[in-house]
Amino acid sequence: MQPHPSPLVQVRQLSYSYPDGTKALDNINFEMSAGETVVLLGANGSGKTTFVLHLNGLLLGQGQVQVGGVTVTRATLNEVRRRVGIVFQNSDEQLFMSSVLDDVAFGPQNLGMPAEAAYGLARKMLQRVGLAGAEQKIPYHLSAGEKKRAAIAGILAMEPDVLVLDEPTVYLDPPGQRTLIELLRELPQPKIVVTHDMVLARAVGTRALFFEKGKIAGEGTVTQMMDQFGWDPGQAIPGAA
Ligand SMILES: Nc1ncnc2c1ncn2[C@@H]1O[C@H](COP(=O)(O)OP(=O)(O)OP(=O)(O)O)[C@@H](O)[C@H]1O
Numbered sequence: 419m420q421p422h423p424s425p426l427v428q429v430r431q432l433s434y435s436y437p438d439g440t441k442a443l444d445n446i447n448f449e450m451s452a453g454e455t456v457v458l459l460g461a462n463g464s465g466k467t468t469f470v471l472h473l474n475g476l477l478l479g480q481g482q483v484q485v486g487g488v489t490v491t492r493a494t495l496n497e498v499r500r501r502v503g504i505v506f507q508n509s510d511e512q513l514f515m516s517s518v519l520d521d522v523a524f525g526p527q528n529l530g531m532p533a534e535a536a537y538g539l540a541r542k543m544l545q546r547v548g549l550a551g552a553e554q555k556i557p558y559h560l561s562a563g564e565k566k567r568a569a570i571a572g573i574l575a576m577e578p579d580v581l582v583l584d585e586p587t588v589y590l591d592p593p594g595q596r597t598l599i600e601l602l603r604e605l606p607q608p609k610i611v612v613t614h615d616m617v618l619a620r621a622v623g624t625r626a627l628f629f630e631k632g633k634i635a636g637e638g639t640v641t642q643m644m645d646q647f648g649w650d651p652g653q654a655i656p657g658a659a
């Protein structure tokens with residue numbers, strides 16, 4: 419692997435409006451170095467998913483996005499997608515093969531890994547996310563949490579340089595949430611984690627950004643952002659344990 423120039427991810431003056439005119443991102447500036455796990459917080463509709471979809475060119479906005487020194491353009495999509503693996507908020511957008519195992523093996527094969535190695539890696543990753551035994555199931559038939567796990571295994575199998583996870587703990591049962599937190603802590607890659615799950619945010623985040631109406635409204639530690647923006651889910655419920 420080539421050494422990365424620092425910073426690993428650099429976003430300059432990024433703005434994006436959807437075709438219907440919704441301005442979803444408004445002049446975002448962002449940098450991330452190796453070793454960081456950056457948590458993206460913010461209200462529903464504040465632009466977090468739109469932002470991460472720019473990191474591997476699924477959306478191309480105005481401004482500049484660079485990953486490992488490579489500028490994201492139509493011409494660099496293959497290179498960029500090798501480097502940045504995104505676990506989508508909606509798993510149905512991620513899973514499309516006829517078996518779970520084929521699905522997880524697809525990514526590494528698509529990057530040129532021989533089938534035997536890709537299937538070996540896929541089995542290992544399915545085990546890591548607690549899906550051993552589900553290899554031959556049809557992804558569409560999995561439960562929501564199982565789909566999430568399969569999608570995570572599929573991205574891990576591609577061994578990206580940067581991992582982006584959009585709401586990875588949604589649908590996961592509490593043991594599954596804990597396993598995912600442990601897994602994320604073990605994985606050496608820098609990560610961007612979009613989440614409303616404050617247990618996850620606190621457990622993995624080395625830095626947090628708070629999105630508001632398509633802008634970055636605050637930056638600091640997870641705890642600082644939770645305090646500044648009143649982002650503790652239990653705080654306003656009288657009598658809540
Ligand atoms: N395909 C689309 N067409 C038009 N508007 C869209 C589209 N996708 C998202 N939006 C709008 O863009 C804005 C940002 O949406 P985005 O999905 O990035 O928010 P988010 O911060 O990820 O929210 P959540 O926490 O609910 O996942 C919202 O106003 C949303 O309605």
Ligand SMILES: [Mg+2]
Pocket residue numbers: 466467468507584
């Ligand atoms: Mg979202």
